Amino acid sequence: MIPGSFEYFSPQTLPEAVTLLQRYGEDAKVLAGGHSLIPLMKLRLAAPRYLVDLSRIDGLTYIRESEGFLRVGALTRHGDIETSDVIRSGYPLLADAARVIADPLVRNMGTVGGSLAHADPAGDWGAALLAAGAHVVATGPRGGRTIPLDEFFVGTFTTALQPDEILTEIGIPQSQKNSGGAYLKLERKVGDFAIAAVGVGLLLSSTGACEQVGIGLCNVGPTSLRAGQAEQVLRGKKPDDATIARAAETAATESDPADDLRGPADYKRDMVRVLTARALRLAVGRAKGGA
Ligand SMILES: Cc1cc2nc3c(=O)[nH]c(=O)nc-3n(C[C@H](O)[C@H](O)[C@H](O)COP(=O)(O)OP(=O)(O)OC[C@H]3O[C@@H](n4cnc5c(N)ncnc54)[C@H](O)[C@@H]3O)c2cc1C
Structure with a gap:
């Protein structure tokens, strides 16, 4: 050791x-x-x-809204996100995710940038931030470049970062009126990595249809996954019970879990279905101004 x-x-x-x-x-x-x-x-x-x-470098720890994005410095700790008023008031998906990562000791030390760069498929930020439509900024000898999170995870514990690049910022589209989100995690005990977890971010139109929707899946594949076909089921439609059920079933078929100590693959796939439906209902309720 x-x-x-x-x-x-x-x-x-x-x-x-x-x-x-x-x-x-x-x-x-x-x-x-x-x-x-x-x-x-x-x-x-x-x-x-x-x-x-990186811990002595100033200016890598912040949470602020500017130019249409919520910008989070890479060294911002899980606990900072959990207790941020900006996050609590406008970003329920991120608030939900922050509070279910590990335990307070880990949340007081672990950083959001470190979690993404580590690229563990069981990392909660990967799924939550895919659902939120996030991008990251990588800074290297040639300056900074923006990488959509969809292109960031290239394999288990592998990202699009070059060896001489540092992840410096995470950008998330700024929350709008009628936007909502939720992150639900099933774990064996408090503080554990997920058996399965699902993040949902959405924006409802004036008619109540899903104008934008993101669904991220945690620990049910070789990387954090985006359930793109399930998103497609919802896009432009009113999120009624039948549409939510169809999207949840689609998300389950898009997941690719493995049998392990946390349970058999079939069970995890079904939990993706259950969690997706619940997270969608919660996100819709929040978008409509509910709790
Ligand atoms: C007991 C325990 C339980 C945990 N449970 C959970 C959980 O339930 N959910 C969850 O999501 N996570 C969990 N974690 C992981 C935890 O969230 C880590 O803190 C996080 O994954 C890594 O962040 P870090 O800042 O500690 O990174 P480090 O450990 O410092 O680094 C991790 C990797 O990322 C690289 N790296 C770090 N920062 C950068 C950067 N800015 N740019 C480029 N590369 C970088 C490092 O080189 C390294 O390869 C748990 C950890 C422990 C110890």
Whole structure:
């Protein structure tokens, strides 16, 4: 349970951090909250020779709305999101997700950027932010580039980030009147990773039809998944019971869970159906001004 030896750097600026990543390439790893990387290093499943700690870099922790987006700095901790007034008042999908990640100890250390960069299919932010239609900003030697979250997860524990890029910001379309969302997670016990979880973000038109809808699935595939066909079932339609049931069944068929200690694949697929229907009903209620 003791990691291999490594050299530790604590840069004070983003350019310094990027320069270190450029210099050491695949031998270097960024350290954020350390709640995924350090356990892996202790188990010797990861053995970076160089650690570049981001925690002393100013300006990577924030939650603010600007130019049509909610912007969240990559070093923002799960707990900061859980307690943010901006999130609580306008982003129920994110508020729901933040409060079901692990336990308060992990939420006080783990960061949203670290969770996305880690790309664990069981990570709650992947599914929640896919549902929210988010993008990320990656900063490297060539400056910053925007990556839609749909293109970010390229495999289990693998993302579109280059070895010399740092995830610096997450952007989420700003909440509007008649928008709503929800994140529902089924877990074996409080603090555990999901058996299955579903995030929903939607915008209702003036006639009550689904103008925009996003559905993200957690821990039921090799990556966080977007249930695009289920979204298609809802798009332009009123979310009545029959349409919600059809979308939920479609989301279940789009999931790709594995049998494991958290349950057999068929059970998880059915839980995707149940959670999708419930999350849709909750999101619709919130979009209409309910709790
Ligand atoms: C007991 C326990 C229970 C947990 N339960 C849950 C849960 O229920 N749901 C859930 O979603 N998560 C859970 N987690 C994971 C937790 O949320 C982690 O904190 C999170 O996944 C990683 O964030 P971090 O800031 O700790 O990243 P780190 O551990 O510091 O880094 C993780 C990886 O991302 C890379 N990285 C980090 N930040 C950046 C960046 N800005 N740019 C580029 N690369 C970066 C690192 O190099 C590393 O490869 C749990 C963890 C523990 C220990």
